[in-house]
Amino acid sequence: MRSIGHALSCCALALCVAAASPHSAAADVIVFAAASLKETMDVQAREFERATGNKVIVSYGASNALAKQIEAGAPADLFVSADLDWMDYVAQRALVAPGTRVDLLLNTLVLIAPASSSAALRIGPGFALAAALGTERLAMANPDSVPAGKYGKAALESLGAWSSVEKKVAAAENVRAALALVSRGEAPFGIVYRTDAMADRGVKVIDTFPRGSYPQIVYPAAVLAASKSGSARPLLAYLRSAPAAAVWEKYGLGLAQ
Numbered sequence: 001m002r003s004i005g006h007a008l009s010c011c012a013l014a015l016c017v018a019a020a021s022p023h024s025a026a027a028d029v030i031v032f033a034a035a036s037l038k039e040t041m042d043v044q045a046r047e048f049e050r051a052t053g054n055k056v057i058v059s060y061g062a063s064n065a066l067a068k069q070i071e072a073g074a075p076a077d078l079f080v081s082a083d084l085d086w087m088d089y090v091a092q093r094a095l096v097a098p099g100t101r102v103d104l105l106l107n108t109l110v111l112i113a114p115a116s117s118s119a120a121l122r123i124g125p126g127f128a129l130a131a132a133l134g135t136e137r138l139a140m141a142n143p144d145s146v147p148a149g150k151y152g153k154a155a156l157e158s159l160g161a162w163s164s165v166e167k168k169v170a171a172a173e174n175v176r177a178a179l180a181l182v183s184r185g186e187a188p189f190g191i192v193y194r195t196d197a198m199a200d201r202g203v204k205v206i207d208t209f210p211r212g213s214y215p216q217i218v219y220p221a222a223v224l225a226a227s228k229s230g231s232a233r234p235l236l237a238y239l240r241s242a243p244a245a246a247v248w249e250k251y252g253l254g255l256a257q
Helices: 003-021 035-052 063-071 084-092 128-133 147-158 162-168 177-181 194-199 232-239 241-251
Strands: 029-034 056-061 078-080 100-105 109-114 136-143 168-174 189-193 203-208 217-223
Touching: 029 035, 029 063, 029 100, 029 232, 035 056, 035 109, 035 194, 035 232, 035 241, 056 063, 063 078, 063 084, 078 232, 084 147, 084 217, 109 147, 109 177, 109 194, 128 189, 136 147, 136 177, 136 232, 147 177, 147 189, 162 168, 168 177, 177 189, 177 194, 177 232, 189 194, 194 203, 217 232, 232 241
Parallel strands: 029 056, 029 078, 136 168, 136 189
Antiparallel strands: 078 217, 100 217, 109 189, 109 203
16 A cells, blocks of 8 residues: 555656646756755655656755855755745845745744753743753854744744843754754753754754744745756645645645645
């Protein structure tokens, strides 16, 4: 039954790709994707390659860094950002192919600790995060520029906890670097996406931030104006398809549309 299901899934993918771009030439496609998508985008890339024979090359990083690389002329065909602001940044510079931008995915924000931690901390207005940290650091992506850090700061501000922990923040270059600090035991707590926590057995989720405490986490995606790949649009179409949705959900993400 599993082989039948897999065959049907591959068939659905092939139909999706054909419908999206029936005349596109075979070509490799380069994707710039937010670091928090590493595991699940790797799976999506393999499935697309299996169905089309076209290689998908994915470069991961903080969305702000990727956007600046795109602005500087780095070769890329598809951009998947972890927030709307950095996709806006690219679009405002006419670097997005018209009519291709979509809101692709949704994520949630969590507080994590090392897997061996016995900490029990419930998130709420005025929660005692600073006291729980003591003299140690809170790992999070840079709150001034990296999407995960900006969402984390917004959540802490809305809960009245930011001012007490601001000077305790260990600002990492991206969310996966913040995750690593907690996984290695170098920080007792961290703020990451749920998808990051699911990807690392070295951490555990202490609690989930209330949805209303931070802006909705939306991952927009778009084909880039400089793309020469005939596979860019079909790949974007596949990432919004039913077979892809099952993979996104397995890794803790939901389709935005």
